[in-house]
Amino acid sequence: MSTTTDADQTTAERRRELGQQLRVDSVRSSSAASSGHPTSSMSAADLMAVLVDGHLRLNFQAPDDPRNDHLIFSKGHASPLYYSVLKLAGAISDEELLSFRRFGSKFEGHPTPVLPWVDVATGSLGQGLPIAVGVAQAGKRLDRLPFRVYALCGDSEMAEGSMWEAFEHAAFNELDNLCAIIDVNRLGQTGETMVGWDLDRYVRRAEAFGWKALAIDGHDVEAIDQAFTEAAETKGQPTVIVARTIKGKGVVAVQDLPGKHGKPVEDEEAAIEELGGYREVTVDVPGREEQGEPHVFEVPGGELPTWQLGDEEATRKAYGTTLAALGSMRGDVVALDGEVSNSTHAEDFREAHPDRYFEMYIAEQQLVATAVGFQVRNWIGFASTFAAFFSRAYDFVRMAAVSRADLRLVGSHAGVSIGEDGPSQMALEDFASLRAIHGSVVLHPSDANQAAQLLAAMAERPGISYLRTLRAKTEVRTPPDEAVTIGGSRQLRDGTDVAIIACGITVPEAAAAAERLARDGIEARIVDAYSIKPIDAEAVQAAARDCGAIVTVEDHWAEGGLGDAVLDALAASDARPKVHKLAVRKMVGSGKPAELLADAEIDADAIVKAATAAAGGKS
Numbered sequence: 096m097s098t099t100t101d102a103d104q105t106t107a108e109r110r111r112e113l114g115q116q117l118r119v120d121s122v123r124s125s126s127a128a129s130s131g132h133p134t135s136s137m138s139a140a141d142l143m144a145v146l147v148d149g150h151l152r153l154n155f156q157a158p159d160d161p162r163n164d165h166l167i168f169s170k171g172h173a174s175p176l177y178y179s180v181l182k183l184a185g186a187i188s189d190e191e192l193l194s195f196r197r198f199g200s201k202f203e204g205h206p207t208p209v210l211p212w213v214d215v216a217t218g219s220l221g222q223g224l225p226i227a228v229g230v231a232q233a234g235k236r237l238d239r240l241p242f243r244v245y246a247l248c249g250d251s252e253m254a255e256g257s258m259w260e261a262f263e264h265a266a267f268n269e270l271d272n273l274c275a276i277i278d279v280n281r282l283g284q285t286g287e288t289m290v291g292w293d294l295d296r297y298v299r300r301a302e303a304f305g306w307k308a309l310a311i312d313g314h315d316v317e318a319i320d321q322a323f324t325e326a327a328e329t330k331g332q333p334t335v336i337v338a339r340t341i342k343g344k345g346v347v348a349v350q351d352l353p354g355k356h357g358k359p360v361e362d363e364e365a366a367i368e369e370l371g372g373y374r375e376v377t378v379d380v381p382g383r384e385e386q387g388e389p390h391v392f393e394v395p396g397g398e399l400p401t402w403q404l405g406d407e408e409a410t411r412k413a414y415g416t417t418l419a420a421l422g423s424m425r426g427d428v429v430a431l432d433g434e435v436s437n438s439t440h441a442e443d444f445r446e447a448h449p450d451r452y453f454e455m456y457i458a459e460q461q462l463v464a465t466a467v468g469f470q471v472r473n474w475i476g477f478a479s480t481f482a483a484f485f486s487r488a489y490d491f492v493r494m495a496a497v498s499r500a501d502l503r504l505v506g507s508h509a510g511v512s513i514g515e516d517g518p519s520q521m522a523l524e525d526f527a528s529l530r531a532i533h534g535s536v537v538l539h540p541s542d543a544n545q546a547a548q549l550l551a552a553m554a555e556r557p558g559i560s561y562l563r564t565l566r567a568k569t570e571v572r573t574p575p576d577e578a579v580t581i582g583g584s585r586q587l588r589d590g591t592d593v594a595i596i597a598c599g600i601t602v603p604e605a606a607a608a609a610e611r612l613a614r615d616g617i618e619a620r621i622v623d624a625y626s627i628k629p630i631d632a633e634a635v636q637a638a639a640r641d642c643g644a645i646v647t648v649e650d651h652w653a654e655g656g657l658g659d660a661v662l663d664a665l666a667a668s669d670a671r672p673k674v675h676k677l678a679v680r681k682m683v684g685s686g687k688p689a690e691l692l693a694d695a696e697i698d699a700d701a702i703v704k705a706a707t708a709a710a711g712g713k714s
């Protein structure tokens with residue numbers, strides 16, 4: 096039977112005071128900004144007070160220490176609480192806290208990694224826990240360090256399917272270094288959540304997924320302390336603390352009341368007085384005492400693969416071969432795949448480097464989230480699946496840009512050229528969607544040598560990059576010693592009557608068309624635009640000046656792809672050529688690749704017709 100000592104009582108009282116300080120500062124910062132989410136912050140204040148005061152091992156003065164624990168606010172709108180935690184830990188000043196949401200302040204409406212303690216941006220709900228799974232998995236399998244990962248989750252975001260992908264993967268991978276905290280304050284933005292305060296339902300769900308689940312009063316600091324202790328002692332499975340809390344706790348005017356979400360309290364002074372007044376306590380949060388550096392994978396070295404001119408190889412196969420070679424050259428390269436590795440050829444990496452391969456199964460949101468979590472710990476991750484399926488995780492890619500994340504995506508089996516699988520698999524939107532991501536790169540090599548060099552460039556490039564591979568084999572037209580660069584292109588054939596700008600599977604169609612055009616007296620310049628973003632603007636503008644007319648051809652919808660990238664390049668040019676965009680413009684069905692290319696009017700026949708018209712009908 097345990098007994099409570101005077102020291103325990105003193106600790107509990109101090110932690111209750113720290114919780115009140117976090118509430119006061121959440122109120123103050125939101126009032127200073129005249130916006131924010133103080134009530135969502137107040138409900139979780141006691142949880143964070145105990146975590147910071149007794150369990151978190153994070154040296155706030157050395158945020159890059161690889162031994163540090165990680166604290167991710169999946170409920171990113173509780174940013175007033177997060178910033179109040181930073182002040183409590185002595186990491187920021189009160190003046191900085193009160194700059195919340197002001198123009199030019201680093202203390203934005205939702206936390207982003209412009210602050211050194213923030214791993215990822217989490218303003219879009221349902222993302223913090225999946226990314227925390229990635230960070231925790233990096234800790235166990237890659238870094239092999241004993242840090243822990245804590246994710247504060249809102250009960251409203253438990254309606255997101257991505258949260259349950261995270262629950263599944265965390266349990267499957269036995270991530271006992273992960274602790275999720277669900278702040279069950281019952282109220283969402285417009286009313287009560289589906290589960291309300293039914294903690295047993297959350298517990299049953301979590302246990303069914305294979306987690307250890309602890310239901311507690313989220314305002315009982317002694318129960319919170321015990322739960323964090325039990326979580327740290329649990330082996331072989333992750334832990335979730337299901338905490339019953341009260342939204343707006345401590346201020347009667349907002350406590351457990353609907354309609355108060357996302358608004359500062361109306362009477363700041365009265366609220367602060369009700370919470371016991373202003374405090375300015377700091378807590379010395381220790382780092383981890385265990386010594387250690389991130390694990391380094393020894394590699395044998397090697398070089399990129401090359402193919403000879405005239406060889407026939409699919410760029411998806413070139414991806415697998417090249418990635419395996421990169422893994423032998425660099426110990427920081429890892430691969431993730433969405434249970435299609437025998438199609439994407441990520442299996443080549445798995446066979447060569449099984450300790451750095453991660454099977455993510457059919458869970459594309461978790462696939463991308465894990466890749467984001469890995470890059471938090473500086474691992475160079477390549478995530479692959481069918482290009483169409485990245486659309487499920489588009490919000491994770493969008494938020495990765497907000498996180499300033501380094502993310503490398505490779506999508507296979509795209510376009511009508513995949514053939515019999517039909518339109519559900521064709522990813523005719525990928526260029527447009529990925530071009531729209533801030534700072535992104537979009538690549539579509541037409542042969543194996545291009546694919547190899549572009550993948551190596553992606554490994555070196557910060558930010559978000561996407562490479563589309565082909566299902567079918569294509570002829571190698573790029574010499575193995577020719578430089579292939581992000582932002583570049585290659586000219587297959589010179590001509591001044593018309594320029595044909597193609598990418599991927601349409602490059603061989605354009606080459607075949609050029610031969611036929613030449614027999615009709617039309618000399619067509621063929622440009623292989625393997626870099627769609629950034630487009631080779633110089634090559635496009637030169638084609639406009641020299642040829643006077645341009646035909647673009649792509650296995651993609653007409654909107655937002657190669658054709659529009661070419662038009663963007665011409666917008667900054669004095670040249671105003673005729674531009675005819677060949678692209679997929681109708682919903683196709685199943686068929687042989689050649690049949691579908693013809694039906695979509697992006698094959699050699701269609702190119703000849705369009706180029707002849709663009710060249711003024713010369714024949």
